Amino acid sequence: MMDSMVPCRHSGVDRSWARKAIGLLEAEGRRSADTHLIAVPVPAFPDLDIYLKDESAHPTGSLKHRLARSLFLYGICNGKITQGVTLTEASSGSTAVSEAYYARLLGLEFIAVLPASTSHSKIEAIEQQGGRCHLVADGCTIYAEAERLAAECGGHYLDQFTYAERATDWRGNNNIAESIFRQMENERFTIPSWIVVGAGTGGTSATIGRYIRYRSCMTQLLVPDVEHSAFYDGWTHGDATARCATPSGIEGVGRPRVEQSFVPNVVDEMIKVPDAASLGAMRVLSRRLGRRVGGSTGTNFFGLCWAADGMRNRGECGALVTLICDSGERYADSYYDDAWLAARHIDTKPYEAMVEDFLAGGPFRARLGGA
The missing domain is CATH 3.40.50.1100 (Rossmann fold)
Structure with a gap:
């Protein structure tokens, strides 16, 4: 019983990083x-x-800047976004631009899974923010592919299409x-x-x-x-x-x-x-x-x-x-x-x-x- 009450040192490290990360997001x-x-x-x-x-x-040129910030705060406060984690997202472009911006701000790797038809300017904008683009021929597969990549590298799938409505304080x-x-x-x-x-x-x-x-x-x-x-x-x-x-x-x-x-x-x-x-x-x-x-x-x-x-x-x-x-x-x-x-x-x-x-x-x- 006593062992279950011993604080986890790893959790303390994550909390320290989380405080710094939230401070960076608030300052931005x-x-x-x-x-x-x-x-x-x-x-x-x-x-x-x-x-x-x-x-x-x-700063990232679209409505999705608000959503990306909310998704990052949501992920950090739920213990899903931690120091060194790789982030993935399924996107048609603009959300990924904003998420790449915030990932770079926090020093995290970011991979955007996009339909191959995504405009070249959006792909370039993601890469300019430090993100990587993973293109798929069938746009309907972006969800599963982003989830697969996250699981493969022990990362976190941001999943805007599920969490957009709950990450934002309405x-x-x-x-x-x-x-x-x-x-x-x-x-x-x-x-x-x-x-x-x-x-x-x-x-x-x-x-x-x-x-x-x-x-x-x-x-x-x-x-x-x-x-x-x-x-x-x-x-x-x-x-x-x-x-x-x-x-x-x-x-x-x-x-x-x-x-x-x-x-x-x-x-x-x-x-x-x-x-x-x-x-x-x-x-x-x-x-x-x-x-x-x-x-x-x-x-x-x-x-x-x-x-x-x-x-x-x-x-x-x-x-x-x-x-x-x-x-x-x-x-x-x-x-x-x-x-x-x-x-x-x-x-x-x-x-x-x-x-x-x-x-x-x-x-x-x-x-x-x-x-």
Whole structure:
């Protein structure tokens, strides 16, 4: 009995490293100012205010910077991330960039398991942060491969798709939802009528949806899902086992399965957005901002237009908020390359014209799932 009470020396070493690691993460967090909430003037809609939360301003250039920090804190505090451990992750790119950044900050080895179709700029960004990339031909195998690599080297699989919703403190602690509502306090409409976010891991929509309910806000949450993704069917039919065999064309949001971090009951509306619509809206918004945004931001913006159209048709006034997920410079050789689009038979022009016409006061002519 007495032997069981003897403290473990190895545990003491881990606690000492953990304290230092958390100190480094907290210091990094204090150095990084919160991201901007950008007002987008749309004169054709005088009763509606549109805002973009610019998550591309994070040190690693995307919304996933918040998630990566939360996953590292979660792993350290649960005793899974320890000194010298090798970390692995299944990713479409952006989360892995951010995780490589934090792994280097803590002196840990990091391996990203990515679909072979991942953009070259994302692969380069991961490697620039000190990470290694392990590419697989079938994007559906990234989960099992990341888990296998971790087991093979006695490492830790970060598993964003399982832990995103539980690693983030959805009640506050400067999460993205709290940040949005705090930044809206002095605006014309202090409480957004709609917040629009794509699914991805499901963690961001879970955080925002829970926070809305926790604060008893009347805000509605819209999750636009992309063409080749399982979330919409899973939400519509209440089927957590829904699958999509065709790989998503929009990096960062489309998934072949309903991820465990997706919480359907906090989502008010979902729509299904064609890839050409996502990329058409992306190009329109990029022109309006004078800088490029990524494809998932186009999905978000298209969804925001759908919600704004509904408000206009009902004679409502209020504010709508969505996210700039990452910079479009990561997609210079894909989404912004006309030859790349033509090779995949993606014609963005009709959707570009439709979104431009809508922002000028015209009708929103899209017919989408959930609309």
